[in-house]
């Protein structure tokens with residue numbers, strides 16, 4: 001608190017760290033958004049094809065949820081510093097700032113000659129900087145709400161629901177981008193000496209100090225870029241650079257721990273009655289006819305000699321029937337209210353006296369599509385082996401005659417057209433986890 005030099009250095013570090021962090025967050029966020037901009041809202045679809053942006057969803061997700069942690073960490077450090085150092089007093093708007101806002105903007109636009117008197121920041125800066133902190137926090141909160149709308153259901157709820165949270169996330173992106181744009185324009189307008197002052201931290205216009213910190217920051221930025229290049233060039237693990245894979249796994253562990261603590265809200269909505277969307281047609285080649293379809297159940301895949309069960313549709317239909325209405329969510333960014341009927345997976349296990357193991361593997365009849373899941377999620381009350389969707393028997397394209405419905409996971413785990421279910425102590429193969437995506441894939 002007594003050393004202003006130290007303060008300014010810390011503020012500069014936080015401020016300039018935001019440059020690579022924000023750029024990476026915005027870029028990776030757009031990669032996620034673009035993956036499902038099927039209506040070409042942002043840009044026409046030929047634009048995405050041209051730049052090959054459609055196929056970068058997995059990369060976008062990995063980068064977003066790796067860099068996001070650093071962005072949050074930097075933000076928290078900044079806010080704590082702002083409060084502890086007392087700098088917030090210079091930054092946050094006061095009654096005087098409110099009165100000066102319009103005159104200041106008029107002056108900035110060249111419509112008013114003299115600038116209202118101000119301290120370290122003028123009224124417009126005070127408002128802009130304060131609101132960008134607010135929108136940064138909103139971006140994080142709404143981001144978490146759409147990242148984990150089941151596990152952080154309370155947050156999604158507090159923000160007005162999943163769709164609203166998604167809108168707020170998008171809004172904060174627009175506000176922050178707009179802020180960055182105006183910020184840069186202002187700096188260019190103010191001229192090069194002021195840019196140097198800004199590099200030194202706009203709050204600390206002692207230009208003579210700026211050389212050291214400028215060099216420091218360049219070094220810092222280079223170090224960051226080198227780290228980043230290193231990340232991208234790192235050896236691959238299941239189609240993702242190893243550090244991305246590690247982050248995805250770590251994120252999975254974090255959210256699994258949340259699950260175990262029991263703080264889970266059930267996704268539950270009213271089915272919209274629309275014609276259900278069809279997404280993904282891998283492994284739908286087997287027989288879809290209820291009478292000739294077969295299900296193989298291996299309760300211990302770790303033992304080659306374990307006895308396997310072969311079940312038929314009538315065996316499944318004989319089990320207690322449950323109906324659920326849920327909001328089905330695809331990792332590509334669309335969600336839809338759907339209802340399903342079938343047997344709870346937990347009741348299926350009980351009926352056949354199957355001893356649960358840590359992992360469950362499911363495979364389509366032709367072996368082309370396969371997923372694996374943690375047993376906790378499989379035992380969830382809304383996890384069904386479903387044979388009906390929106391009040392009618394499953395259609396072949398939606399997985400007839402039997403599919404997995406597990407609303408606490410993304411669509412990728414909801415395997416259509418099950419041919420085999422097995423249990424193991426080791427994590428069985430998973431189609432999308434082998435292609436750069438998150439294995440846990442929980443909401």
Ligand SMILES: Nc1nc2c(c(=O)[nH]1)N[C@H]1C(S)=C(S)[C@@H](COP(=O)(O)O)O[C@H]1N2
Pocket residue numbers: 276277278279280281282283284329330331364369397398399411412413414415416417
């Ligand atoms: N057999 C199989 N199951 C699958 C897929 C697939 O390609 N093949 N796609 C998954 C994905 S990515 C989604 S979003 C859902 C879509 O389910 P729906 O087509 O019934 O809407 O199915 C999942 N189950």
Ligand SMILES: [Mo]
Pocket residue numbers: 279280330331332411412
């Ligand atoms: Mo999906």
